[in-house]
Amino acid sequence: MRKKIVAGNWKMNKTLQEGVALATELKDILAVEKPNCEVIIGTPFIHLATISEMLKDSVVAVSAQNCANKASGAYTGEVSAAMVKSTGAEYVILGHSERREYYNETPEILKEKVDLALENGLKVIFCIGESLAQREANEQEAVCKAELMGSVFHLSPEQWKNIVIAYEPIWAIGTGKTATADQAEEIHAFIRQCVAEVYGAEAADNTSILYGGSCKASNAPELFAKPDIDGGLIGGASLKAPDFKGIIDAWK
């Protein structure tokens, strides 16, 4: 059966010291009360080595929020998938709408990143989702399918096992406006159908599809109760341990 996951995306928040403090608090809370799901924290690059070492024997896995679309070389300021892997991180978040929008990450660039991440033994949390204008034009299904086709549907069935999908409607990110559980379920079921068309029903059934966008402790239970919602990718509410723990508890 597919994994239940609660993943945090810290985005560009927390100094190294603040990040270490948050990871420590989370580790301590979850050592006392074991989670009923996989827990991942997506930290900035500079935290990865320290926090991966700290969380080595804990239930919390560590993710990067990006990696380069080149393997190595003269790309000043970039961080490769091999470098991310060498920190002890297990995952990388790719395709986030903020990176698509502010850093012009195209489907082709994301495809290169996905390939390099998998080649280097990372698991990928691949984000898709429509804008408000696209939702109002009822284009959400076409947008999500095109994003999958553009960057991940070329993968082999073996590689696909290391992909987690995160559906994040852009209009719900950081806005306090969550998709309703029914709205989210409808598109999650559609996404799973798309996966089934390419990889077959069993692979689709084993694929974790997370919801992201103003997910918090108060709405997580209703969202996670839906059959095709396998957890959340959490921004703002992952920045304080009690808030994040509240969402993890939605799986209890």
Ligand code: 13P
């Ligand atoms: P918020 O939870 O802050 O809306 O962010 C969601 C997100 O973008 C996670 O990647």
